[in-house]
Amino acid sequence: MGEDTGRTLVAGIDSSTQSTKVVVCDAATGRVVRQGHAPHPDATEIHPDRWWEALTTATGGGLLDGVAAVGVAAQQHGLVPLDDAGSVVRPALLWNDTRSARAAADLVAELGPRAWAEAVGSVPVASLTVAKLRWVAEHEPDLADRVASVLLPHDWVTWRLTGRPALAVTDRGDASGTGYWSPAGGAYRHDLLRHAFGGRAPALPRVLGPAAIAGETPSGAVVSAGTGDNMAAALALDAGPGDVVVSLGTSGTVFAVSPTPTADASGAVAGFADATGRFLPLVCTLNAARVLGAAARMLDVDLDAFDRLALAARPGADGLVLLPYLDGERTPNLPEASGALVGLRRANMTPENLARAAVEGMLCGLAAGLDAVRAHGVEVRRVLLVGGAARSQAVRAAAPSVFGVPVVIPPSAEYVALGAARQAAWALDGSDEPPAWSLGAGERLDPADDETGQRILRAYTAAHESLHGA
Numbered sequence: 415m416g417e418d419t420g421r422t423l424v425a426g427i428d429s430s431t432q433s434t435k436v437v438v439c440d441a442a443t444g445r446v447v448r449q450g451h452a453p454h455p456d457a458t459e460i461h462p463d464r465w466w467e468a469l470t471t472a473t474g475g476g477l478l479d480g481v482a483a484v485g486v487a488a489q490q491h492g493l494v495p496l497d498d499a500g501s502v503v504r505p506a507l508l509w510n511d512t513r514s515a516r517a518a519a520d521l522v523a524e525l526g527p528r529a530w531a532e533a534v535g536s537v538p539v540a541s542l543t544v545a546k547l548r549w550v551a552e553h554e555p556d557l558a559d560r561v562a563s564v565l566l567p568h569d570w571v572t573w574r575l576t577g578r579p580a581l582a583v584t585d586r587g588d589a590s591g592t593g594y595w596s597p598a599g600g601a602y603r604h605d606l607l608r609h610a611f612g613g614r615a616p617a618l619p620r621v622l623g624p625a626a627i628a629g630e631t632p633s634g635a636v637v638s639a640g641t642g643d644n645m646a647a648a649l650a651l652d653a654g655p656g657d658v659v660v661s662l663g664t665s666g667t668v669f670a671v672s673p674t675p676t677a678d679a680s681g682a683v684a685g686f687a688d689a690t691g692r693f694l695p696l697v698c699t700l701n702a703a704r705v706l707g708a709a710a711r712m713l714d715v716d717l718d719a720f721d722r723l724a725l726a727a728r729p730g731a732d733g734l735v736l737l738p739y740l741d742g743e744r745t746p747n748l749p750e751a752s753g754a755l756v757g758l759r760r761a762n763m764t765p766e767n768l769a770r771a772a773v774e775g776m777l778c779g780l781a782a783g784l785d786a787v788r789a790h791g792v793e794v795r796r797v798l799l800v801g802g803a804a805r806s807q808a809v810r811a812a813a814p815s816v817f818g819v820p821v822v823i824p825p826s827a828e829y830v831a832l833g834a835a836r837q838a839a840w841a842l843d844g845s846d847e848p849p850a851w852s853l854g855a856g857e858r859l860d861p862a863d864d865e866t867g868q869r870i871l872r873a874y875t876a877a878h879e880s881l882h883g884a
């Protein structure tokens with residue numbers, strides 16, 4: 415690729431829930447020079463080979479030619495169980511697979527929520543790897559007996575990229591989502607792993623530091639440690655004090671970089687580690703961008719027409735509230751819940767109000783996440799809004815009022831892939847700090863007034879409490 419002569423290129427891979435996205439960037443500036451993507455199957459258990467096939471498709475046509483370093487970020491928590499030959503024992507159970515809800519509740523009942531929060535930063539919910547291990551131990555004991563090692567999605571893709579070495583690696587960020595690695599202590603809790611997995615003690619990947627090198631690709635490109643997708647987005651966005659990132663992908667996430675670890679015994683805030691040696695308190699909802707997709711399908715319109723409908727309704731959707739728990743919910747922890755439309759009246763039962771209620775319902779769940787991180791010492795001066803659904807004009811219109819703080823829409827980019835690329839450039843360079851990449855100015859949107867968002871949130875809270883209690 416002739417245009418690349420004379421500059422160093424790095425690549426970032428985002429193997430997220432719905433797709434694989436790859437960006438190739440100038441290592442010095444972060445400018446994206448080319449990109450690729452490919453979809454994943456729509457399922458909550460997936461054979462990891464599907465991620466590899468998507469990566470192969472996304473990087474076809476020589477996308478990675480001339481790349482000096484590669485980093486992998488991926489959806490967090492997924493359980494990739496391998497046997498002693500490195501073969502996949504069963505398809506990976508993903509973060510959004512709720513069959514492990516009972517297992518999570520049992521783990522919490524056995525040790526208590528405070529003990530979990532203090533040991534590993536988070537209280538187990540169905541998403542966490544530790545709960546998935548318990549589920550396999552109870553429901554598939556013969557398969558559990560064959561599990562020789564356990565990887566996360568980004569660990570597995572990194573392991574494949576580096577030629578399946580004997581020792582797999584991970585990083586602090588992704589390890590912190592397992593439920594058996596302590597962000598505060600910086601070490602695995604093998605006791606908790608054994609406790610969850612019926613006494614079994616599978617091998618775990620070595621936890622690398624932020625700028626470490628995991629290995630090389632067959633063509634000789636350096637491969638960095640990689641990380642979880644939310645940690646990669648935080649790295650790309652260079653989130654500073656007062657910045658809280660809200661990502662609207664398959665999951666909705668609210669997170670901030672913090673110098674100190676958190677331990678929320680209520681379970682709302684997961685006390686993760688970040689990709690720079692610091693910490694990443696995070697709230698995750700199970701229902702975000704796909705709520706809008708599902709509502710658009712119900713209204714038989716595409717996403718642009720859906721936006722126009724939502725924008726044509728008044729804020730508050732004339733009292734119509736959509737509780738968006740379409741795939742169950744993680745925060746609040748209601749894995750068996752379903753969605754609900756509350757407040758229907760003959761006068762407000764319009765496509766416009768339904769579209770608006772879907773947008774507002776999705777955002778209200780994340781506004782609760784902002785309150786939860788605030789309660790754990792995170793300053794919320796502004797929200798940086800990213801992820802697929804941040805492209806929606808209706809989301810952009812509603813978010814500042816619902817969140818009650820200014821919202822910045824960073825320049826359109828694949829921030830998870832960009833964060834993985836920045837980590838790759840950092841590993842290549844070996845400096846103390848990641849390379850200084852400039853994002854460019856974002857668009858700042860301010861709340862309309864103090865009252866609109868409060869009114870929407872009050873109606874949402876009342877609807878939630880009428881069905882699920884306080």
Ligand SMILES: Nc1ncnc2c1ncn2[C@@H]1O[C@H](COP(=O)(O)OP(=O)(O)O)[C@@H](O)[C@H]1O
Nearest residue numbers: 430431432433663664703717801802803805806
């Ligand atoms: N303009 C839009 N309005 C609403 N949703 C959108 C829009 N563009 C993309 N999306 C949704 O964003 C989601 C993909 O976002 P992404 O952040 O890539 O997810 P993930 O990382 O979880 O795979 C899809 O559900 C897609 O329908």
Ligand SMILES: O=C(CO)[C@@H](O)[C@H](O)COP(=O)(O)O
Nearest residue numbers: 430431489490509663664665
């Ligand atoms: O489980 C979490 C965070 O704890 C999710 O955020 C996953 O990491 C999936 O991310 P997306 O594919 O929705 O970006």
